[in-house]
Amino acid sequence: MARKFSTDAGLASNPPAAHQAARRGRPRVAADVAVNDPRVCLPRKKPAPGSHITVWVTGRARAETMARGDLRTILAMLRGPGSAASHAGRMEALYRSQADGYDRFRERFLLGRDELVLHLAPPPGSTVVEMGGGTGRNLERFGDALESFRAVHLVDLSRPLLEVARERRRRLGWRNVEIVEGDATSWRPPGGEPVDRIYFSYSLTMIPDWFRAADNALAILRPGGLLGAVDFHISRKRPAPGRARHGMLARLFWAAWFGRDDVFPSPDILPYLEARTEPVHLAERRGRIPYLPFLRPPYFVFIGRKS
Ligand SMILES: C[S@@+](CC[C@H](N)C(=O)[O-])C[C@H]1O[C@@H](n2cnc3c(N)ncnc32)[C@H](O)[C@@H]1O
Numbered sequence: 001m002a003r004k005f006s007t008d009a010g011l012a013s014n015p016p017a018a019h020q021a022a023r024r025g026r027p028r029v030a031a032d033v034a035v036n037d038p039r040v041c042l043p044r045k046k047p048a049p050g051s052h053i054t055v056w057v058t059g060r061a062r063a064e065t066m067a068r069g070d071l072r073t074i075l076a077m078l079r080g081p082g083s084a085a086s087h088a089g090r091m092e093a094l095y096r097s098q099a100d101g102y103d104r105f106r107e108r109f110l111l112g113r114d115e116l117v118l119h120l121a122p123p124p125g126s127t128v129v130e131m132g133g134g135t136g137r138n139l140e141r142f143g144d145a146l147e148s149f150r151a152v153h154l155v156d157l158s159r160p161l162l163e164v165a166r167e168r169r170r171r172l173g174w175r176n177v178e179i180v181e182g183d184a185t186s187w188r189p190p191g192g193e194p195v196d197r198i199y200f201s202y203s204l205t206m207i208p209d210w211f212r213a214a215d216n217a218l219a220i221l222r223p224g225g226l227l228g229a230v231d232f233h234i235s236r237k238r239p240a241p242g243r244a245r246h247g248m249l250a251r252l253f254w255a256a257w258f259g260r261d262d263v264f265p266s267p268d269i270l271p272y273l274e275a276r277t278e279p280v281h282l283a284e285r286r287g288r289i290p291y292l293p294f295l296r297p298p299y300f301v302f303i304g305r306k307s
Pocket residue numbers: 091106110113131132133134135137138155156157158161182183184185200201202203206207208
């Protein structure tokens with residue numbers, strides 16, 4: 001069945017081969033693409049310019065394209081953020097070459113974001129802020145409710161990811177979403193408007209002065225509003241009763257593993273958020289790393305109310 005062309009799809013302009021692959025039980029999809037699309041290899045008999053042809057995409061071609069995208073992302077992560085003097089410069093360097101594949105890879109890596117959004121549940125008319133919002137992928141998690149919010153501010157200082165967010169806003173026709181290049185430790189909403197929900201999704205561990213960012217968020221939030229965070233996490237040596245305890249080796253391993261990409265899971269983030277708010281939801285879980293199923297990084301999902 002013909003499917004709309006997606007730039008994610010691997011393309012094979014060889015229908016017989018794809019039919020054979022299909023008969024052998026391999027997955028395949030067909031894409032309807034413009035023949036002047038430069039990514040398409042045309043059949044020997046050229047169709048008229050502007051006409052459309054059906055291009056068969058084998059499951060294998062698609063998987064290969066995805067693996068290439070993942071490889072680019074993994075190489076960028078291995079290279080790390082470089083040595084720019086400013087934090088913003090390092091964020092830009094880290095994400096410049098992986099902005100395109102960012103969402104696909106992080107969907108399998110940054111877990112708990114649906115849970116965070118579910119528990120934030122902003123009512124219609126809310127003002128919502130995501131600090132370190134990156135590509136804006138999390139805003140899609142609000143579904144149709146997003147349109148009912150009074151205003152949404154997505155704040156980040158990585159220009160390559162903000163570009164993806166702007167493109168997403170254009171494509172999805174979001175009219176109430178403002179995309180701001182700004183620092184989570186100091187950004188304030190225009191006109192000091194009261195904020196009902198403010199959250200950090202895997203950004204607190206990337207902000208060197210995360211306590212300033214948390215304080216700033218609480219200053220912006222109206223009393224009774226919710227502060228949310230989901231992030232990688234290591235426990236204290238002696239965590240509070242009932243909390244996950246990570247052994248010394250695990251704590252050292254995850255600090256070294258994430259530190260390469262300027263991600264610094266701190267044993268103090270979660271206790272700080274708990275101390276500064278009235279906790280309403282807390283879960284500590286184990287995540288996943290694409291291609292490395294034996295590694296399960298700990299993460300938390302937290303929601304607290306400002307009293
Ligand atoms: C791992 S990404 C998470 C992006 C997004 N929240 C998500 O869940 O996909 C962390 C983000 O935090 C941003 N960031 C780091 N330090 C920041 C700061 N001081 N102010 C604003 N954003 C920051 C980075 O640019 C990056 O986009």
